[in-house]
Amino acid sequence: MLSVDLRKGVVKVLEIPQPQRPQGFALIRLVCGGICNTDLELQRGYYDFSGTPGHEFVGEVVEADSAEWVGKRVVGEINLACGVCPTCRAGMGRHCPARTVLGIVKHPGAFQEFFTLPEKNLHTVPDGVSIEHAVFAEPIAAACEILDQAPIPAGDTVAVLGDGKLGLLIAQVLLSHGCRVVHFGKHIEKLRISERSGASVELGGALPEAAYKWVVEATGSQSGLEAAIRMTWPRGTIIMKSTVHGPVSFDAAAVIVNEITLLGSRCGRFEPALELLKIGKIHLDAMISERMPLSRAPEAFMRAAGKNVLKVLLTA
Amino acid sequence: MLSVDLRKGVVKVLEIPQPQRPQGFALIRLVCGGICNTDLELQRGYYDFSGTPGHEFVGEVVEADSAEWVGKRVVGEINLACGVCPTCRAGMGRHCPARTVLGIVKHPGAFQEFFTLPEKNLHTVPDGVSIEHAVFAEPIAAACEILDQAPIPAGDTVAVLGDGKLGLLIAQVLLSHGCRVVHFGKHIEKLRISERSGASVELGGALPEAAYKWVVEATGSQSGLEAAIRMTWPRGTIIMKSTVHGPVSFDAAAVIVNEITLLGSRCGRFEPALELLKIGKIHLDAMISERMPLSRAPEAFMRAAGKNVLKVLLTA
Numbered sequence: 001m002l003s004v005d006l007r008k009g010v011v012k013v014l015e016i017p018q019p020q021r022p023q024g025f026a027l028i029r030l031v032c033g034g035i036c037n038t039d040l041e042l043q044r045g046y047y048d049f050s051g052t053p054g055h056e057f058v059g060e061v062v063e064a065d066s067a068e069w070v071g072k073r074v075v076g077e078i079n080l081a082c083g084v085c086p087t088c089r090a091g092m093g094r095h096c097p098a099r100t101v102l103g104i105v106k107h108p109g110a111f112q113e114f115f116t117l118p119e120k121n122l123h124t125v126p127d128g129v130s131i132e133h134a135v136f137a138e139p140i141a142a143a144c145e146i147l148d149q150a151p152i153p154a155g156d157t158v159a160v161l162g163d164g165k166l167g168l169l170i171a172q173v174l175l176s177h178g179c180r181v182v183h184f185g186k187h188i189e190k191l192r193i194s195e196r197s198g199a200s201v202e203l204g205g206a207l208p209e210a211a212y213k214w215v216v217e218a219t220g221s222q223s224g225l226e227a228a229i230r231m232t233w234p235r236g237t238i239i240m241k242s243t244v245h246g247p248v249s250f251d252a253a254a255v256i257v258n259e260i261t262l263l264g265s266r267c268g269r270f271e272p273a274l275e276l277l278k279i280g281k282i283h284l285d286a287m288i289s290e291r292m293p294l295s296r297a298p299e300a301f302m303r304a305a306g307k308n309v310l311k312v313l314l315t316a
Numbered sequence: 317m318l319s320v321d322l323r324k325g326v327v328k329v330l331e332i333p334q335p336q337r338p339q340g341f342a343l344i345r346l347v348c349g350g351i352c353n354t355d356l357e358l359q360r361g362y363y364d365f366s367g368t369p370g371h372e373f374v375g376e377v378v379e380a381d382s383a384e385w386v387g388k389r390v391v392g393e394i395n396l397a398c399g400v401c402p403t404c405r406a407g408m409g410r411h412c413p414a415r416t417v418l419g420i421v422k423h424p425g426a427f428q429e430f431f432t433l434p435e436k437n438l439h440t441v442p443d444g445v446s447i448e449h450a451v452f453a454e455p456i457a458a459a460c461e462i463l464d465q466a467p468i469p470a471g472d473t474v475a476v477l478g479d480g481k482l483g484l485l486i487a488q489v490l491l492s493h494g495c496r497v498v499h500f501g502k503h504i505e506k507l508r509i510s511e512r513s514g515a516s517v518e519l520g521g522a523l524p525e526a527a528y529k530w531v532v533e534a535t536g537s538q539s540g541l542e543a544a545i546r547m548t549w550p551r552g553t554i555i556m557k558s559t560v561h562g563p564v565s566f567d568a569a570a571v572i573v574n575e576i577t578l579l580g581s582r583c584g585r586f587e588p589a590l591e592l593l594k595i596g597k598i599h600l601d602a603m604i605s606e607r608m609p610l611s612r613a614p615e616a617f618m619r620a621a622g623k624n625v626l627k628v629l630l631t632a
Contacts, residue, residue, distance in 0.1 A: 087549075087550060092550060092551060095550030095551065095574065095575070097526070149575070210413070225568065234403060234408060234411030235408060235411065240568065240571060240572050241572070242568070242572070243568075243569050243572050243573065244568050244569060245569050247565040247566065247567060247568075248565065248566060248567075248568035249563040249564065249565040249566075250563060250564060250565075250566070251563060251564075252541065252556065252558070252559075252560050252563075252564035252580075253559050253560060253561050255556060255578070255580035256556050256557070256558070256559050256580040256581065256582055257559065257580070257582055258411065258580060259411070259465070259579075259580045259581055259582055260580045261577060261578070261579050261580070262571070262577070262578040262579075262580075263575075263577050263578075264568075264571035264572040264573070264574060264575045264576045264577070264578075265572065265575060266572055266573055266575055
């Protein structure tokens, strides 16, 4: 079978044997994969990754312990938790210290014709949701995590910094929740996507100071946090969504004097994401820049890293 | 009257005229002042301070609009809020952008024979609380602010990093709240104060990793936050109490991946602090290193900056 291989920054497509299905796992045939910024960061050396990347996917279950899964179109939780440690027993499987992560940490990813994932990680794609929309379930879940962590009331205004893929999904999730969104970015054609969904948009220029109670930092840059701190009200909250690597420097005195809350935020539950997809609240078509077959993965990765490119999909 | 003057790092005692009392203000005679680390930081150039420092005090009201204040022993809120801006109207006077701050920002401090403070900032020292204990009301309020911000249940374990004056008060406030406290520090004689109040103490050595749900960072050092992040559980909370100046560098990816909450925390309400003093829950005698008259303020400041010194009091 075809499998994408990422090693020392080089993306190749290899012919390898189909994986064995361990007990409790489903064997899944890839239908569609999405290239995420994390995949591009793996390519740059983050997590010392080598192997098969890919964690945004829609697949078809071909084998499973429970027969009812077979033939189902699925998406899946990417964290493989041990299920027995204190963290898992506390209901925080996504933080299990022994976890592996699909296509990121010690579990081969979805960018291959067949891959495995525990059955308990799977979610059926709701009827009426297209494959190309369902492939966004994982990053939408990451955007929804914000609302699981921060009690942002509908009607409140939220500033979103950064108009990359995640920033765009966050803006739409917050709009769906009933928030007013002011979306700050550097790419007018990307901001237009948020604007069409109802956000106010601000292109470049000076950022307002002490202006927002809620700020989502999704710039992906080292300087994003400093900007977010300057924009936040006393006692306001900054949700940190940019997994910047290496040390980040910030004005701790400003955070303390203004009693700002910084909230680290990563993966989220799939349930609210699938619900939003089901009711058609998230507009995704404009976010798909390109579709390429798995066999052209090296080119797709290059394309995904390009300026003004949003989601690049890999099709089986 | 005698007044402490701090300018370009030099502490002097000057003879100056007694201040005028504006309407709404009380004229207060200093009874006892406490030298805080912030005073020492003002001496080092923080906030470009020049003038009379001092914000921890017990005083006697000698003149006021309302006659009932006269003769009362008082402590006082140090933030002078405008009272009319949106921040003040939202009940966040301690964050008023137009605020001045007693002995810190544009309002002459308490280290002089007479000073002024708005009547609305005053709190009567409860009967049965000694002057030398009441002078700790302001830093105890800052410690109590933690419990106003973070919903730490009684019975939960909290790690406190740093055994300076504020760290010691924080440990005692948390113990009074019913928390278990593990106090990490570098000075055994300071940690003993916490130990006698019921904390477990850890002197120097390696800090445990991912071990606490609640961590209070009160080291006053640049490296404290990094240490706190390493010690915190996934989805745990770090309360930031060290007003370190200049940029602080930290591992933002760890905060995001582990979804840690960082909570900046500054001044607090006086009510819970006075209540704790009233019921005698905070043991303060061991925290008083020295008492000196106002006239010896330069020597007192030097002494307060010394190693192994805790609170230095200035007496009228």
